[in-house]
Amino acid sequence: MSAVGRLHEPLHRLLGTRTANALGKLELETVDDLLRHYPRRYADPGHPTDIGSLQLGEHVSVLAHVEQATVRGFAGGGGARLEAVVTDDRHRLVLTFFAKHAGALRYHEQRLKPGASGVFSGTVGEFKGRRQLTHPDYLMVGAEVDDDESALYEASRPIPIYPATASMQTWKIQRCVRTVLDTLTEDDVPDPVPAEVRARERLVSRLDALRLVHRPASSADHAQGRRRLRFEEAFVLQAALAQRRARAEAQDATARPPRTGGLRERFDAALPFTLTQGQVAVGEDLTQDLARPRPMQRLLQGEVGSGKTVVALRAMLQVVDAGGQAALLAPTEVLAAQHARTLRAMLGPLAEGGLLGGDADGTRVALLTGSLGAAARKEALLQAASGEAGIVVGTHALLGEHVQFADLGLVVVDEQHRFGVEQRDALRAKGRTAPHLLVMTATPIPRTVAMTVFGDLEVSTLTQVPAGRSGIQTVVVPAGNPRWMERTWQRVREEVDAGHRAYVVCPRIHPDEPARPAPGTPRAPAAAPADAEVDDADLLAPDDGDRPPLRAVLEVAEELRATPALARLEIEVLHGQLTPADKDAAMGRFAAGAAQVLVSTTVVEVGVDVPEATVMVVFDADRFGLSQLHQLRGRVGRGSAPGLCLLVSTAPPGSPAAARVEALAETTDGFRLAQLDLELRAEGDVLGAAQSGRTSGLRLLRVVKDADLIEDARRESAAVVAADPDLTGHPALAAAIAATLDPDQEEFLDRA
Numbered sequence: 001m002s003a004v005g006r007l008h009e010p011l012h013r014l015l016g017t018r019t020a021n022a023l024g025k026l027e028l029e030t031v032d033d034l035l036r037h038y039p040r041r042y043a044d045p046g047h048p049t050d051i052g053s054l055q056l057g058e059h060v061s062v063l064a065h066v067e068q069a070t071v072r073g074f075a076g077g078g079g080a081r082l083e084a085v086v087t088d089d090r091h092r093l094v095l096t097f098f099a100k101h102a103g104a105l106r107y108h109e110q111r112l113k114p115g116a117s118g119v120f121s122g123t124v125g126e127f128k129g130r131r132q133l134t135h136p137d138y139l140m141v142g143a144e145v146d147d148d149e150s151a152l153y154e155a156s157r158p159i160p161i162y163p164a165t166a167s168m169q170t171w172k173i174q175r176c177v178r179t180v181l182d183t184l185t186e187d188d189v190p191d192p193v194p195a196e197v198r199a200r201e202r203l204v205s206r207l208d209a210l211r212l213v214h215r216p217a218s219s220a221d222h223a224q225g226r227r228r229l230r231f232e233e234a235f236v237l238q239a240a241l242a243q244r245r246a247r248a249e250a251q252d253a254t255a256r257p258p259r260t261g262g263l264r265e266r267f268d269a270a271l272p273f274t275l276t277q278g279q280v281a282v283g284e285d286l287t288q289d290l291a292r293p294r295p296m297q298r299l300l301q302g303e304v305g306s307g308k309t310v311v312a313l314r315a316m317l318q319v320v321d322a323g324g325q326a327a328l329l330a331p332t333e334v335l336a337a338q339h340a341r342t343l344r345a346m347l348g349p350l351a352e353g354g355l356l357g358g359d360a361d362g363t364r365v366a367l368l369t370g371s372l373g374a375a376a377r378k379e380a381l382l383q384a385a386s387g388e389a390g391i392v393v394g395t396h397a398l399l400g401e402h403v404q405f406a407d408l409g410l411v412v413v414d415e416q417h418r419f420g421v422e423q424r425d426a427l428r429a430k431g432r433t434a435p436h437l438l439v440m441t442a443t444p445i446p447r448t449v450a451m452t453v454f455g456d457l458e459v460s461t462l463t464q465v466p467a468g469r470s471g472i473q474t475v476v477v478p479a480g481n482p483r484w485m486e487r488t489w490q491r492v493r494e495e496v497d498a499g500h501r502a503y504v505v506c507p508r509i510h511p512d513e514p515a516r517p518a519p520g521t522p523r524a525p526a527a528a529p530a531d532a533e534v535d536d537a538d539l540l541a542p543d544d545g546d547r548p549p550l551r552a553v554l555e556v557a558e559e560l561r562a563t564p565a566l567a568r569l570e571i572e573v574l575h576g577q578l579t580p581a582d583k584d585a586a587m588g589r590f591a592a593g594a595a596q597v598l599v600s601t602t603v604v605e606v607g608v609d610v611p612e613a614t615v616m617v618v619f620d621a622d623r624f625g626l627s628q629l630h631q632l633r634g635r636v637g638r639g640s641a642p643g644l645c646l647l648v649s650t651a652p653p654g655s656p657a658a659a660r661v662e663a664l665a666e667t668t669d670g671f672r673l674a675q676l677d678l679e680l681r682a683e684g685d686v687l688g689a690a691q692s693g694r695t696s697g698l699r700l701l702r703v704v705k706d707a708d709l710i711e712d713a714r715r716e717s718a719a720v721v722a723a724d725p726d727l728t729g730h731p732a733l734a735a736a737i738a739a740t741l742d743p744d745q746e747e748f749l750d751r752a
């Protein structure tokens with residue numbers, strides 16, 4: 001059988017049908033599946049499990065040693081009971097077995113010898129104030145070997161504890177893995193990490209790593225094995241990204257060098273503010289990238305409010321100056337409409353090319369969203385196809401097959417985390433040559449996450465916000481305190497009276513709707529099927545026991561209309577279930593000042609820019625993720641007046657949720673908050689909710705903790721791919737990439 005074949009052999013051939021079926025319940029079908037079923041932890045015979053920490057009702061596997069075992073008959077001859085006491089040397093745990101007569105318990109009695117160690121599995125119960133396991137499954141350490149010497153050796157090894165089921169206990173899995181491992185040779189286990197890389201990084205072979213992880217002789221062993229397997233995960237992923245980069249690099253693009261006296265120069269001259277140093281520096285990178293005949297692949301990440309839009313606009317104008325078109329893809333209709341408005345306003349007469357009174361050299365900004373009427377839509381399509389519109393702004397509607405461009409030169413994707421790579425590629429395919437690509441994200445992400453999630457892009461970063469901003473003050477308001485709540489609305493009133501505006505954000509729309517769609521249900525609301533709207537709050541604890549129900553937009557808006565402090569104010573609502581026209585109208589009235597208070601879902605989270613807004617009240621702030629709160633807060637303090645963010649929290653003082661909200665109140669550094677947010681989340685969430693370890697190929701790798709290892713893997717894999725782009729000399733690596741990166745996976749690579 002071929003090398004690959006051994007690993008893909010179904011388990012029933014090696015282990016028999018019954019065992020294979022039981023393993024099937026753990027979704028383990030092949031030899032490879034079983035070998036990748038890594039121990040969750042290791043029990044160390046020198047360090048028994050802390051029995052004092054066991055929780056009632058928990059299913060546990062406890063390593064302990066036997067203190068005593070006694071068989072007792074019940075008075076009146078009604079059956080027998082064996083009671084064993086096991087200990088970690090500090091606490092005791094009782095094991096109880098019942099039987100019809102004492103003889104049936106002899107088997108257990110013989111195995112549970114005082115002084116012997118074992119792993120005991122069962123559900124923790126309590127009887128007469130003592131912790132106990134009733135009819136536990138167990139395995140005595142060293143029980144499977146005959147001579148004393150091997151027993152002693154076995155007894156000193158760490159014991160792998162596997163994710164298990166009731167019919168397939170951890171030690172049975174251990175035995176199966178051992179059986180399978182014993183049949184394999186180096187040739188059976190192809191190694192995606194080339195030998196020279198292993199030598200440089202001091203890594204053992206894949207088979208050795210599997211042995212170290214599944215059958216360690218010491219804790220140093222399994223640490224070494226795990227490190228090697230983590231490296232492999234990072235290496236395969238980074239090699240895939242390097243290939244993706246190389247393929248994009250190999251495409252032809254049209255060079256779009258800057259033009260003297262063009263739109264961009266005239267735009268710069270008319271700018272009402274001075275660009276920040278960061279904007280200038282990133283602008284120069286983009287200018288150079290666009291002037292090359294290879295497609296730019298760049299990620300621009302920036303602090304909230306750092307002024308990414310103007311940077312993107314200048315790049316788009318450079319492309320228009322060079323005779324091409326630029327498309328700006330936004331995640332929501334609200335944001336697309338806003339971008340079109342902003343661009344037209346910033347460009348002034350430059351955006352009225354071909355119109356009476358417009359600039360002769362000017363261009364046009366077309367807006368294309370799913371909700372346009374037939375006539376407007378036809379007009380926008382025509383402007384894109386004829387090239388009359390140098391800039392086309394839109395939502396997912398831009399991806400439609402019938403949308404054509406005369407000469408698409410640059411694709412800008414705003415707030416990338418809402419887009420998958422397929423959509424990105426769909427737009428790219430609309431160019432005659434490969435268009436340049438600029439992806440913008442307002443969610444600052446730590447470097448290693450950027451490398452993992454956006455690993456095929458070069459990264460530019462804007463950390464500075466423009467001078468002249470007075471900052472944002474953040475205050476936590478206890479929801480249960482009426483005086484504070486009253487003061488909250490007075491502050492809103494004061495801001496409005498000073499000529500400013502207020503956002504009020506709630507986690508849901510209707511008071512009686514569930515907080516978020518069940519996993520797997522599509523997000524797009526009925527009103528605009530083509531455009532996914534983002535008012536699904538990123539709630540950390542949606543169904544949190546006894547907490548008061550989440551606040552809802554419609555309910556809160558009613559309350560505010562009846563709140564004396566807000567009397568005579570215009571209160572507008574905005575959420576994803578409104579028709580696109582209503583959304584636009586609501587946003588427009590708020591932006592223009594006709595409404596002073598906007599009660600909204602998190603649909604205002606990204607990108608919304610109303611400089612007059614100075615105060616934001618966030619209900620149920622303690623239930624949101626940190627990054628999302630930071631994004632939301634970034635909607636205020638965008639003008640010269642100071643911003644105020646009031647985080648209404650129902651978190652009990654001292655709870656982790658309270659601590660999270662406090663952290664937000666203490667810093668406005670998005671990069672620090674993003675790091676904190678990641679540390680507070682499970683690893684799977686970092687790469688997107690849908691990415692369980694099983695589908696992402698990342699089982700052991702920890703994106704946050706394994707930063708150094710990811711850097712090493714990236715460097716090594718880049719060298720391998722540079723020398724052998726198609727990996728013809730590295731079939732095992734090519735196969736590993738193909739296995740982990742089915743089309744769904746590729747999409748995951750480009751999502752944060």
Ligand code: ADP
Nearest residue numbers: 273274275276304305306307308309310466609
């Ligand atoms: P973000 O990076 O969050 O997308 P925007 O591009 O929306 O930020 O910019 C935020 C606000 O700052 C906008 O009103 C924009 O006009 C303004 N702005 C951008 N650059 C500067 C600058 N250099 N000086 C002053 N204001 C600026």
Ligand code: MG
Nearest residue numbers: 308309442607
């Ligand atoms: Mg923005």
